[in-house]
Amino acid sequence: AETTLRVATWLPPTNPQNATVWPTWKKWVEEATEGRVEVVIENYTGHPKTIYDAVEDGIYDVGFSVEAYLPGRFKLSGVAEIPGEITDAETGSVALWRTYKDYFEPADEYEGFQLLGLFVHGPGQLHTKFPVNSLDDLKDKKMRVGGGLVNDLAERLEVTPVSAPSPKSYEMMQQGVVDGTFLPAQEQKFFRLSEISTDLTLFPKGLYTTAFSIVMNQDVFEGLSTKDQQAIMSVSGERLSQLAGAAWGKADDNGILEAKEKGVNVVFLAENDQRVKDLNKLAEGIDQIWVDSVTDRDVDAKAALADFRKYVDDINSKK
Amino acid sequence: MQLSRWIEKQYPEPNIYRWIGLILEGIAATVLLLIVLLTCFDVAGRYLFNNSINGAVELTQIGLAIMVFAQMPIITWRGSHVVVDLLDQILGYRIVKILAIFSVFIISTSFYFLAVRIYQLAERSLRRGELTEYLGLPAGHIAQYIALMSWVTAACMLTYGAYCVLKNKNISQSVGE
Amino acid sequence: MSVVFIGFAVLLLLILVFRMPIAFAMGIVGFFGFAILQGLGFDNLFSFRWTAPLTLASNRVVETVQEYSLSVIPLFILMGNIVTRSGLSQELYNASYAFLGHRKGGLAMSTVLACGGFSAICGSSLATSATMAKVAMPPMRKFGYSDSLATASIAAGGTLGILIPPSVILVIYGLLTESSIRELFAAGFIPGMLGIVLYMAAVRYVVWRNPAAGPAGERMTFKERMIALRGIWGVLMLFTIVMGGIYLGVFTPTEAAGIGAGGALVIGFARRSLSLPGLYETLIDTARTSAMLFSVVIGALIFSDFINRAGLPDALLNFVTALDVAPIVVILVILCIYVVLGMVFESLSMLLLTVPVFFPLVASLGFDLVWFGIVVVVVTEISLITPPVGMNVFVLSAVLKDVRAGTIFKGVTPFWCVDILRLLIIVFVFQVSMFLPELLYR
Numbered sequence A: 001a002e003t004t005l006r007v008a009t010w011l012p013p014t015n016p017q018n019a020t021v022w023p024t025w026k027k028w029v030e031e032a033t034e035g036r037v038e039v040v041i042e043n044y045t046g047h048p049k050t051i052y053d054a055v056e057d058g059i060y061d062v063g064f065s066v067e068a069y070l071p072g073r074f075k076l077s078g079v080a081e082i083p084g085e086i087t088d089a090e091t092g093s094v095a096l097w098r099t100y101k102d103y104f105e106p107a108d109e110y111e112g113f114q115l116l117g118l119f120v121h122g123p124g125q126l127h128t129k130f131p132v133n134s135l136d137d138l139k140d141k142k143m144r145v146g147g148g149l150v151n152d153l154a155e156r157l158e159v160t161p162v163s164a165p166s167p168k169s170y171e172m173m174q175q176g177v178v179d180g181t182f183l184p185a186q187e188q189k190f191f192r193l194s195e196i197s198t199d200l201t202l203f204p205k206g207l208y209t210t211a212f213s214i215v216m217n218q219d220v221f222e223g224l225s226t227k228d229q230q231a232i233m234s235v236s237g238e239r240l241s242q243l244a245g246a247a248w249g250k251a252d253d254n255g256i257l258e259a260k261e262k263g264v265n266v267v268f269l270a271e272n273d274q275r276v277k278d279l280n281k282l283a284e285g286i287d288q289i290w291v292d293s294v295t296d297r298d299v300d301a302k303a304a305l306a307d308f309r310k311y312v313d314d315i316n317s318k319k
Numbered sequence B: 001m002q003l004s005r006w007i008e009k010q011y012p013e014p015n016i017y018r019w020i021g022l023i024l025e026g027i028a029a030t031v032l033l034l035i036v037l038l039t040c041f042d043v044a045g046r047y048l049f050n051n052s053i054n055g056a057v058e059l060t061q062i063g064l065a066i067m068v069f070a071q072m073p074i075i076t077w078r079g080s081h082v083v084v085d086l087l088d089q090i091l092g093y094r095i096v097k098i099l100a101i102f103s104v105f106i107i108s109t110s111f112y113f114l115a116v117r118i119y120q121l122a123e124r125s126l127r128r129g130e131l132t133e134y135l136g137l138p139a140g141h142i143a144q145y146i147a148l149m150s151w152v153t154a155a156c157m158l159t160y161g162a163y164c165v166l167k168n169k170n171i172s173q174s175v176g177e
Numbered sequence C: 001m002s003v004v005f006i007g008f009a010v011l012l013l014l015i016l017v018f019r020m021p022i023a024f025a026m027g028i029v030g031f032f033g034f035a036i037l038q039g040l041g042f043d044n045l046f047s048f049r050w051t052a053p054l055t056l057a058s059n060r061v062v063e064t065v066q067e068y069s070l071s072v073i074p075l076f077i078l079m080g081n082i083v084t085r086s087g088l089s090q091e092l093y094n095a096s097y098a099f100l101g102h103r104k105g106g107l108a109m110s111t112v113l114a115c116g117g118f119s120a121i122c123g124s125s126l127a128t129s130a131t132m133a134k135v136a137m138p139p140m141r142k143f144g145y146s147d148s149l150a151t152a153s154i155a156a157g158g159t160l161g162i163l164i165p166p167s168v169i170l171v172i173y174g175l176l177t178e179s180s181i182r183e184l185f186a187a188g189f190i191p192g193m194l195g196i197v198l199y200m201a202a203v204r205y206v207v208w209r210n211p212a213a214g215p216a217g218e219r220m221t222f223k224e225r226m227i228a229l230r231g232i233w234g235v236l237m238l239f240t241i242v243m244g245g246i247y248l249g250v251f252t253p254t255e256a257a258g259i260g261a262g263g264a265l266v267i268g269f270a271r272r273s274l275s276l277p278g279l280y281e282t283l284i285d286t287a288r289t290s291a292m293l294f295s296v297v298i299g300a301l302i303f304s305d306f307i308n309r310a311g312l313p314d315a316l317l318n319f320v321t322a323l324d325v326a327p328i329v330v331i332l333v334i335l336c337i338y339v340v341l342g343m344v345f346e347s348l349s350m351l352l353l354t355v356p357v358f359f360p361l362v363a364s365l366g367f368d369l370v371w372f373g374i375v376v377v378v379v380t381e382i383s384l385i386t387p388p389v390g391m392n393v394f395v396l397s398a399v400l401k402d403v404r405a406g407t408i409f410k411g412v413t414p415f416w417c418v419d420i421l422r423l424l425i426i427v428f429v430f431q432v433s434m435f436l437p438e439l440l441y442r
């Protein structure tokens, strides 16, 4: 191969990103460029938030990370993180990419990068050591939370928030430091929450999600021939976003299966369930928090939010 | 006065180095104590008031950075870093000293150049408005502080640190023993 | 691949001959090694783009000094320092001496036990060594123990905690390989206890060879023992709060470090054995030791970035895969590789670099991943005390300025020899690790 792209990845080897997304994209890129570009996937052992610097400064050529680790820098993808917006990871990811293309691209949040894709993990749900028969059951319970808009929701649910990185969930729940955690259903399997939670309560549109971006070093991208640039982008963008979303979504299904197998009480809530209605009421106005937070970006946030919702509905109606 | 005698004993360095050491270690000690209190109040708050301190994790992280780098100049010029001394007796006094001077130059240079890059990265981060995850503080300031302290370390090491090696001064490493 | 060997050679040269502090030696070799892999050569010394390696090193510095999980290092060291300064450790040792002092090497055995207990809860070998050095060293010296036996029992005892649950390292292994964490915890228990027993046997061996290393005292009467016990209620309460709090889930191990330090402060002030200037001196002493340890961790991380980029993990995998031998021989080869890597790596970076590489191969050979996790962690423990880069040994020689690293390495040899024995037992007697998880969960 004429060029080798080094991909920085973190997460465990079995995570869909490493088990499915990277190997598939590697195959796509190598085929599309007829072998002129080779992809090598390397384990990143530093903090995932420094992956952005690592790619921008040429330590790696491609990488992905959580945007919420660097709030203030990446704000616009937060549109997907508003509670109750996405139904599943694939839909959310494709809708996010389309919204980016239509509205966010000129704001240039990815200065110094060639953006290859945007995706979200599945809807964040309730993993608890107690049954959630009504939202009042959550009151004063100690819940682990990460960063982002879910904190606003946690405050409205009147839980006692305990901030910690998500991989700490197992330890903290096992020891009883927290009574539950907000995470996507896949973590029943990956973080082994099925061993220590008694209840998994699934809201149709979840409580939140997390946006990830896949970025490439700008100089490396521009150093490729136009033909190869086009070849890489033909297998990235919406295609890569969809690939990632679908893979992460499938992991949610596996997480739910795992939970059932281990005897966790899995509760699917219907749209007309009182808990869902209560949640929707509580979450009212959080979308405005996001709109207000991006006023310093030259973007029509209201229209972007409306279109994001439209894309989600569009994609779902075609399923 | 008792205080001045205490300072004399703990910081036998000449003037400016004495004050740099005293002030920076004062900061490090205070911050360490604050981290202890923060953790205790955070846990107490979680059980007694159903509320933990907002961003306690992040304050601890920032405190760690302040403490470690406030300490960096003095432990570096006093030569307190971990050294493997397996071959000292074989090499002999003169060679050990020459090698120590070589180390002084390498260490100062690394601190200097690394700090330049850390400072550049900090400025870039501030320009982009990067904030910390839980408290939303500007993320670049802590890196600027690290860069600044690295420069102080480099300057002190190249002057007083080199002097100590040449004059074979050994300052007690552990206080109060 | 040759760049890796050159890198190792230069590292050893800088550490051993040039006597450069280990933190800087590792950082500098890692930095230039990485730059060379990025295309640095003699011809482009001035036109080379230094941004990538500089950013790499900068990121490691900035993120490591803000790593929350490393906050246990200063906090547990502080707890140990306060306990020592308040005279509590002396009383604790008087008590152990009253019970075990009449045996040869009895105090070193109780040190192993205390280190095992302490590191089991705090989960950090470095913090345990630093803490127990302050607590255990002065009394052992007072009772006439040789430096090499005293320090070795601390350094070795400190390694036990990463196997005895709760263990941060096992959680990380579990997340990397998607194996059951509670099974890992259960599996670690018996091998951890076996470690304590074997270390005690190592102490017996040392005093059998050289009775002067750990002299026996006089047997005390029951009354004398009770009097000795009376002095230690404060420190016992502190340890009970820290241990109990973690096991009952009142706080996390990281928080426990802060609670322990706070509790030690309260006890120190209550007994009037801690003055304000004393507190200040304890704080800066702790901060100094911590800053040294953080420097070493940063250097080790930059070095491991270089080794990772040089492709050592993949090369090793290819080497092992190409061997056409029985599965158990493959495991033994992997273990040899770990022992060799462990000579120069810091424990966590070794785990992060090698486990993702080896575990698919191990699984495909039909071995149990829980069992492999225990095996890997035991090898990691060994790496903490083997020369030339044994982190626990360095921490001890940094905290105890008057003991040379060479003395500790010499003293610790019997301990890692029994560790190898324990490793072989775990490898060949499957039940040692798997009895509990199979009984409890399968």
Ligand code: NA
Residues within 6 Å of the ligand: C119, C120, C121, C122, C123, C161, C162, C163, C164, C165, C166, C167, C168
């Ligand atoms: Na442990």
Ligand code: NA
Residues within 6 Å of the ligand: C342, C343, C344, C345, C382, C383, C384, C385, C386, C387, C388, C389, C390, C391
């Ligand atoms: Na070692």
